[in-house]
Amino acid sequence: MGIELLLDMAVDGYGERVAIGSHDDGSSYVDLGALSRGAATVAAEHGATHVATVAVMGPLLPIVLFGGSYAGVPAVPLNYRLSTPALDELLATLERPLVIADADFAEALRRPGRVVLTTEEFLAEALAAEPAGPACPADDDPAVLLFTSGTTSRPKCVVLTHANLVSYVLGTVEFAGAGIDESQLVTVPPYHIAGVASALTSTYSGRRVVHLPRFSPVGWLTTVRRESVTSAMVVPTMLARIVDHLDGGLADAPSLRALAYGGARMPTPVLERALHAFPEVDFTNAYGLTETSSTIAVLGPEDHRRAIAATEPRTRARLGSAGRAVAGVEIGVRDAGGNLLAPGAVGEIVVRGPQVSGAYVGIGSVLDSDGWFATRDRGRLDEDGYLYVDGRSDDVIIRGGENIAPAEVEDALARMPGVRDCAVFGLPDDEWGERLAAAVVAEPGQAPTTDEVRSYLRARLRGSRTPDDVFIVDALPYSATGKLLRRHLVADFARPAAG
DSSP states (O other), rough: OOTTTHHHHHHHHHHTTTTEEEETTTTTTHHHHHHHHHHHHHHHTTOOEEEEEESSTTHHHHHHHHHHHTTTTOOOETTTSSSSSHHHHHTSSSEEEEEOOOOHHHHOOOOOOOOEEEEHHHHHOOOOOOOOOOOOOOSSSEEEEEEOSSSSSSSSEEEEEHHHHHHHHHOOOOOOOOTTEEEHHHOOOSSSSSHHHHHHHHHHHHHEEESSSOOEEEEEEEEHTTHHHEEOOOOOOOOHHHHHHHHTTEEEEEEEOEEESSSSSSOHHHHHHHHHHSSSSSSEEEEEEEEGGGEEEEEEHHHHHHHHHSSSHHHHHGGOOOBBOOOTHHHHOTTTTTTBBOTTTTTEEEEETTTOOOOEEEEEEOTTTSSSEEEEEEEEOOOOOEEEEEEEGGGGGEEEEEEEHHHHHHHHTTTTTTTEEEEEEEEETTTTEEEEEEEEEOOOOOOOOHHHHHHHHHHTTGGGGGGGGEEEEEEEOOOSSSSSSSHHHHHOOOOOOOO
16 A cells, blocks of 8 residues: 555545645645646656655645655655755765755756756646556555754665555544544654654545744744644744743634644653643644654653643653554663663663664665664653653763763753753763763843752752753754754863863
């Protein structure tokens, strides 16, 4: 079953519903189906082996996803924020790509022998083309190729097959499960797995999609009200900016029923403020990776309500968890020797199931002999199957032989009065191997001193968790998808170790 069958089912089941855009003049599922089949014809006419996009989030993504599937070639959404040389390098790995780029990017990408269409040109050709019949891709054919962010190394190209993506959709969404009034606001970029997943799940559930190409708190709240948005997905940095904008008040968003967050670690104080700002909204934490076709664990609305209302520490702590595995997915935690650990023990998070790819272009599958994919995230499972993610394995600080997860220190520091944002990281040290460092962004008009920060943490954590160095900074480095770039902090603040 190819992903194009998800759209075929939508067209047959509720074709006249608005699929994309405003409830007044948006495109229906019938329109989306026709454009996607036309897009397949355009891809075939240009002899494309891949359909690559360099574009902001918008209606182009679902058309390319489904159009590529009808044509039997994978869609390759690229990061439009990359430099032209970096985009050239990624495009060079694709055999005969049809490149579709927003007008701001198209001219810079034109090269002899490379077919580049602007978004407007491509959509016009797709609209005028004779609709293609389905190519009927095989389950294990690639449907989408996504390049990893490359924050610590050269980007790898993740292969997501039709079987991976369809398994994710069927395991997490009910066909036609959305009411006719339901709509989702999508703000994540198209080259992020969450953008791909939202296009597929919204189509299968029958939910109207509204795109916000460039995020701002005011723009987000205005769009929610104007379009009567019922659900939205944000990364933690977006949610933090929204609650900062509200400044302790309640959000004026009467239509909003559900708010999902993910893509990076959510600071507990930010989540608590958001739950206060949106008291009637169902919150969901979705944890997943590109290699797992999006979400593999969910902390649902009832979990949030029980945790925020709890006085018992164990239940309250679940507000900081990623929830439990979704249907069809098995999650484990293992030690350095590859042995699965008992509940409560910290190790590397591993996952297996039909939605898990774990394959890369030029590398192949990295699944082990039992089908496990190593996420490179550290964490633990509790006795009830709730997953706690401490962060990337590379982020663990080893100070004097003791492993320190930045999340533990950050959770405590984020509650300090006057602290707006913070990050904990390791710096080289001759005596201890690594020393603990913290970068702190102060609230406007406040300036905690380094001694105050260290004293605050010393009173709440073990002495080994007290930072050796504290840096007061104007802002922390984040990627466009809200991931903290700790390596930038290490590069900025590392100094030669004492000789």
